[in-house]
Amino acid sequence: MWKGMAAFFYSSHFTSLHSHNTIQLILDTQKDFRFKTKNSSWATCKSLIIKENILHQLDTNGSVQLIIYLDVDTKIAQSIKSKYLVNNEVHSLDLNVFHFVNSKELQQALLMPEPSILECVINKVLACLSFEIENVRTDQRILLAEQAISTTHPEDITSKSVADKVCLSESRLRSLFKQVTGVSLYRYMLWNKIWFATNQIMAGYSIYEAAIDAGFTDGSHFHKMMVKMFGISPSKFLKDNMPDNLVMCDKSPLHFETYVYSHDKK
Structure with missing residues (x-):
């Protein structure tokens, strides 16, 4: 607050x-x-x-x-x-x-x-x-690509399906995506898997269930990728987001x- x-x-x-x-x-x-x-x-x-x-x-x-x-x-x-x-x-x-x-x-x-x-x-x-x-935003193709990735189950999204959706070749999409967003398409899709898994945790899933549902091989794989990408483990995220964790900023x-x-x- x-x-x-x-x-x-x-x-x-x-x-x-x-x-x-x-x-x-x-x-x-x-x-x-x-x-x-x-x-x-x-x-x-x-x-x-x-x-x-x-x-x-x-x-x-x-x-x-x-x-x-x-x-x-x-x-x-x-x-x-x-x-x-x-x-x-x-x-x-x-x-x-x-x-x-x-x-x-x-x-x-x-x-x-x-x-x-x-x-x-x-x-x-x-x-x-x-x-x-x-x-x-200026490039609607990249915005559409981001929306497609963020609103599709991680196991159902591929670079080819995204490229087809925005009417670009895969190589052109990768190049343009990095140019506009500053990150690679692969890294962005990995972020989305982690994002999907953390959303599942917030919705009540266990860490293992969230990892499998997001397409990670197991809980350890999810843990490794989340720590590597964001420096925080799934268990630490869960602890920090317990109910009634109110922060007064003023x-x-x-x-x-x-x-x-x-x-x-x-």
């Missing part, structure tokens, strides 16, 4: 009808989630902005979301509100979180219990939302209130 802002990664839950006194941003890190307000039906979303004091429910849908709360009186909240919520209670964005940050930045924010890393990711997201989103953090709606109320 910071002054005027709070954020966390959220998974494996179906909420009751509730509201917050803040503007809420929900960005899925893997596939999509389900959402409804008190007066609307369930809808599937990739990213969403919710006005303050709107009764809603969230179904994480087996994925993991980055959720950001903003004090309505802050300048960034007012900017986002005037841009997207003038006549709407909610605003759905057909965007992948990788419009805003690359895979390594996002994964480091999830894996490392270091507030400054997450704050950097959040600031990039907010800066992009307050300006023209269309100008965030002496005067966000004033945050949540109200759960009871159907018995009149």
